Amino acid sequence: MTPPPPDSAWLAAVSRWAGAPVAVTARTPLAGGYVAAAVERIDLDAGGHPVAVVLKRVQPSEVAAMRALAVVPGVDRPRLLATGHDGHGAWLLLPFYPGAALDGGDVPxxxxxxxxxxxxxxxxxxxxxxxxxxxxxxxxxxxxxxxxxxxxxxxxxxxxxxxxxxxxxxxxxxxxxxxxxxxxxxxxxxxxxxxxxxxxxxxxxxxxxxxxxxxxxxxxxxxxxxxxxxxxxxxxxxxxxxxxxxxxxxxxxxxxxxxxxxxxxxxxxxxxxxxxxxxxxxxxxxxxxxxxxxxxxxx
Missing domain, CATH: 3.90.1200.10 (Aminoglycoside phosphotransferase (APH), C-terminal lobe)
Known part of the structure; x- marks a missing residue:
C-alpha cells in the first residue's frame, strides 16, 4: 500500500489553519472510492481543541481541481489546506467534514x-x-x-x-x-x-x-x-x-x-x-x- 506523506510535510499548514500548534492524536483509514488510492482521517489536538483533517493520495488532476476551486469567489468548501508531491505521487490535505452522504430527497x-x-x-x-x-x-x-x-x-x-x-x-x-x-x-x-x-x-x-x-x-x-x-x-x-x-x-x-x-x-x-x-x-x-x-x- 502506498504510504502517506510524512507528517512534517503538512503539520505546519494545519497549525496555520487551526491557529495553534497541532499534534496527532488518532488516525482512521477511510474508504477511498474509485479515484483516491488512500484516504485517512487524522484527528489532532490544536492547543486543547480537537480538529480533524483528511489526507488523500490523489491524481494530479484532483490537485489541479482543488486549486481551481480555491479561486472561485464565495466557494470555501471543500477547502485545500495543503498539497504536495513525493516519490509516491500527489497528496491533498483537507478539513474533515463530519456528516452522512445524501441518500434521498432534494439536493441542498x-x-x-x-x-x-x-x-x-x-x-x-x-x-x-x-x-x-x-x-x-x-x-x-x-x-x-x-x-x-x-x-x-x-x-x-x-x-x-x-x-x-x-x-x-x-x-x-x-x-x-x-x-x-x-x-x-x-x-x-x-x-x-x-x-x-x-x-x-x-x-x-x-x-x-x-x-x-x-x-x-x-x-x-x-x-x-x-x-x-x-x-x-x-x-x-x-x-x-x-x-x-x-x-x-x-x-x-x-x-x-x-x-x-x-x-x-x-x-x-x-x-x-x-x-x-x-x-x-x-x-x-x-x-x-x-x-x-x-x-x-x-x-
Missing amino acids: AAVWDVLGKVHTHWHRRRARGIPVVDARWWWAMVVGHTLPAVRGAHGRTGDPRLAGIAELLEAWSTDARLRAALALLPRTLTHGDAHRGNVLLATDSAVLIDWGNARVAPAGLDVATLAAQGAPAPPGYAAPAMSPALREVERLWAQVQVHVQYLGFAADHLGTERVVEMVDTAARALDALGPALAAASRG
Whole structure:
C-alpha cells in the first residue's frame, strides 16, 4: 500500500489553519472510492481543541481541481489546506467534514450554489491540469471504459441485448452529432461525478466532496448527473448565460454523456435491465440532438 506523506510535510499548514500548534492524536483509514488510492482521517489536538483533517493520495488532476476551486469567489468548501508531491505521487490535505452522504430527497441549496458559482466563474475558461471533455476524450471513455464493462457483462450473462448495446456504443464513440455538440458547447470547470454519494450533509452545511473526476466540460454534465438521480436543478441554480437553443443542445448532450458515462458501473453492479434502460434514455436524447443542433446553428 502506498504510504502517506510524512507528517512534517503538512503539520505546519494545519497549525496555520487551526491557529495553534497541532499534534496527532488518532488516525482512521477511510474508504477511498474509485479515484483516491488512500484516504485517512487524522484527528489532532490544536492547543486543547480537537480538529480533524483528511489526507488523500490523489491524481494530479484532483490537485489541479482543488486549486481551481480555491479561486472561485464565495466557494470555501471543500477547502485545500495543503498539497504536495513525493516519490509516491500527489497528496491533498483537507478539513474533515463530519456528516452522512445524501441518500434521498432534494439536493441542498448550498450544493447548487457552489455548482453555479464554479460553472459561472470558469465559463469559457480552461482550468489547467484538468482533462477536457472533447471528441477524443469521449471516444477514449467509451472504448476504454464503457465498452469493456458491457462486453464483460455479456460474457457473464450471455444476454444478446448486451451484444447489441456493445455494437451501438462502438457507433456512438465516433457519432457526428456528439462531436458537433462538443465542438459547439462552451466549457467550464465541472465536478464530473456530482452524484448523491458525493454530497455530504455536514453538520453546518452541505459539501460537494471528491473532485477527483473534475473535467473541463459543458456545465450540463453536473446538472444531468443529479437530474438522473431525481434531483433536477432548482430555479436558484445560476447556470452560465447561453441561448435557449444552445441550452437545449447542452441538455441533450449531457443526457447522452451521463448515461453512457455510468453505463460501465451499471453493467458491473446493476444488471442488464438497468443497462438497457440507460441506453434507451441516451438513444432518445441522441435522436433529438440532431434537430437541436440544426436549430442552434440557425439561431
